[in-house]
Amino acid sequence: MGISTGCCSLGDKYCHPEYPQENQTESTNQKLSDKPTELEVSKLYVATFNRAPDSEGLNYWKNISNLNIEEISKSFFDQNETKKIYPDSISNREFITATYKNLFNREPDLDGLEYWEKDLNNETYSKDVFIQTLINGAKGDDASILENKASAGVSFANANINDSNLSFSIIEDITADKSSLISAKDKILGYNK
Template sequence: MHHPRLALLAAAAATLLSACGGGTPETQAPPSAAMPAQRSAAALAQQGLTAKDYEPLIQSMYLAYFGRPAEFLGLPYWTQKFAERGLPSTVDGMLAAYEGNAEVRAMMDQFANSEESQSLYVGNNRAFINAVYLNIFNRNAESAGLAHWAAKIDQGQMSRGRAVLTILQGAQGGDLAMAALKLRFAAQFTASLDVTAEILAYTGDNMNEAARTLLSTLTANADPAAFQAMIDDFLARMTQVPGPFPLVSRYLGYQYQADPRAGPAYSARYIIEQYGVLLAPERRGTLVFGEAPEQVSWTRSAGNAPVYGAPMTSSVGIPASYFLPTLTMLCRPPAGKPGAAAVATDIVVSRLASQAAQADLMKAGLSVYREHCKAAQPRTALADVLKQDRLQGYSYQVADGSRRYLLVVQAAPGVLGLWSQE
């Protein structure tokens, strides 16, 4: 909203900068040696650049890595960092300088290694590349492109930072138009953060998720003239107390046909359609899961267990907690096999669970095994499963304060299984 700046703005800026070491909580940069003033001044003078000239580039980095606009304080923080080093101010320039300029690589790595980026992209490189396509172009990556980029990163031929720059630089047609549209919206959004309440409110997982969702609604025929009304409405709701946006709970996702030895395949999230502070069981919401994200709705049953909508036929939750499950196994028939027995297509584990060592798991007394989403059935083969090292183990806390254990295993080629202690 375009209001006069409040007198408290300077104090708010000082408070936020002090709290996050000069960056933002999500994109805080590690300390680095200061650039000599003579060098940065000379570099900028030679290029005829000011810090403001870097704003489109920084907004592009926010969009690519985080899928949202820059914060009021984050934008000048990063533009100054780039300007001090005399770095290129365009995507083309950054890509051209990437291999030969260590500072270009270091700055890109700071985005990739930021807390927010690490939180969003805990999985494999396929999930990361697809997220970049969604963030910039509002579409999933085509299969050939996804395989191409992920393979290059997997094989060490390309870093994630260079892949982001290359994808941005190579945009054409509708992708180029969408990238430009989102960049315009992001710039307008950040410029509209012009009162203290808005600046302070636009931070944290829930607000960041809400801003990502807002940008994801843009279409190719979106009218830029309507952007300000959309932004004003968002900011007006953002500053309400206790808050108008759904709560977000983050999970690690294991996908059907994934090998658990490689770690989680993607970052999943429950979006809870209850606002403010969570004091009672949420009644409904959505779960976003999968390498190419899918969204399934859920409602709370009379027994307090989430019940998931189509295409899920059933689910297993551990434990059936008061709020959300520590783990969910999602069940649906295999693609192209109508009438076949449901399989565990995906398993999501709360990030509140802790990675457990095999030594702990051997003492855990796990006895319940679920595969193909069948009913719980005791097995005696736990020792054999542990020996295969085809698993990820977690411990989690239950209501009485004690800890229990669970395993995500590759039970057979293309089949995820679950051991639990119940």
């Protein structure tokens, strides 16, 4: 078992920001935007890390960080786990392809790949905005796959399982078919018995 050290690394198994950011108004001490849902945070884990969130990480980002989903997405790119998965040497094309595979189990079509590559190369979008845009724009089977993966991720986190291998394998067989989600949830229930 790893120890929570303030980073998103699988060795530590917990995902907490290294540099927490606050988004409050000074005069009212109120949050500028809404807290994310468990499903939204799980989608970011799937997109960025290709794994289910752990319990402490999901709880941190949803309830303690005081960040909205866009800020969490941005913060993910400050994490050691992200830097290990996507080092500076990785091309935007490789990053886009990996994100599509993480989210939708497929490579991007050529037009989409070229569109996003151009925008990332020109810094029209940052990688965190790209991920959020891809998540929010999912349609059809892509949306179903993403919803199923994120739902399995929430179930995994809520089961308090600290098995980093299972955090990956629990979503790898998820498809647009609801039966794949049911199978993943059965695997989670079976793990705790």
